[in-house]
Amino acid sequence: MKAIIAPSLLSGDFAILAEECNRMLDLGADYLHMDVMDGHFVDNLTLGAPIIKSLRKHTKGFLDCHLMVSEPEKWVDDFVEAGADSYCFHFEATKDPESIIRKLNKTKTGAAISIKPKTNVEVLKPILDNKELKLNHILIMTVEPGFGGQKFMQDMMPKVKYLRENYPELNIQVDGGLDEGNVKVAAESGANIIVAGSSIFKSDDPKRTISLMRQAVNNSQ
Numbered sequence: 610m611k612a613i614i615a616p617s618l619l620s621g622d623f624a625i626l627a628e629e630c631n632r633m634l635d636l637g638a639d640y641l642h643m644d645v646m647d648g649h650f651v652d653n654l655t656l657g658a659p660i661i662k663s664l665r666k667h668t669k670g671f672l673d674c675h676l677m678v679s680e681p682e683k684w685v686d687d688f689v690e691a692g693a694d695s696y697c698f699h700f701e702a703t704k705d706p707e708s709i710i711r712k713l714n715k716t717k718t719g720a721a722i723s724i725k726p727k728t729n730v731e732v733l734k735p736i737l738d739n740k741e742l743k744l745n746h747i748l749i750m751t752v753e754p755g756f757g758g759q760k761f762m763q764d765m766m767p768k769v770k771y772l773r774e775n776y777p778e779l780n781i782q783v784d785g786g787l788d789e790g791n792v793k794v795a796a797e798s799g800a801n802i803i804v805a806g807s808s809i810f811k812s813d814d815p816k817r818t819i820s821l822m823r824q825a826v827n828n829s830q
């Protein structure tokens with residue numbers, strides 16, 4: 610699977626978000642990971658569709674929106690209208706994940722689902738086995754969602770391995786605590802979309818960090 614490196618703008622400077630996005634693209638980023646938090650599903654508050662809509666005018670990058678919100682069905686239309694490239698919602702946050710995917714599949718915005726560390730990966734099987742439902746990716750959280758800068762949970766790797774073994778063509782994203790060291794175990798487990806906030810934004814050489822992450826995915830295949 611193609612290596613996709615997705616810096617998390619949560620670690621960027623929100624006052625100059627568009628510049629931060631375009632700086633990341635110049636450094637080699639493939640996706641721009643936008644962490645949307647509602648202060649309810651997680652204990653933190655970040656940004657919503659109006660910011661995505663403004664950003665859309667200032668960057669051509671792939672806006673990979675990670676919705677850490679309750680009732681994600683409420684915001685699908687707003688994010689589609691704002692120009693989000695993918696809408697990744699949490700399985701735990703909704704009673705009806707399938708209808709969100711069906712709605713997104715009628716638009717240009719890709720659908721994706723994320724699961725928290727305590728959620729069993731097999732809950733995704735009915736959705737993944739349903740050929741009518743198109744997914745851009747599955748996101749396996751490797752920290753409890755809510756904050757950047759936490760420690761990578763290596764014990765999430767069996768979930769990534771399960772998905773790679775059973776769905777060889779699936780884009781598998783990992784998010785939380787990824788750095789130049791632990792990206793290898795994530796890539797070897799089968800992840801091909803790497804989200805990283807702190808390790809890229811705090812790097813002395815973010816271009817090199819992005820490139821090392823890409824190499825780790827490419828070398829694992």
Ligand SMILES: O=C(CO)[C@H](O)[C@H](O)COP(=O)(O)O
Pocket residue numbers: 617619620642644675677752753754755756757758759784785786787804805806807808
């Ligand atoms: O979804 C997230 C937190 O819920 C962030 O994307 C994630 O934590 C990235 O930041 P870092 O690489 O610093 O862990």
Ligand SMILES: [Fe+2]
Pocket residue numbers: 617642643644675784804
């Ligand atoms: Fe995220």
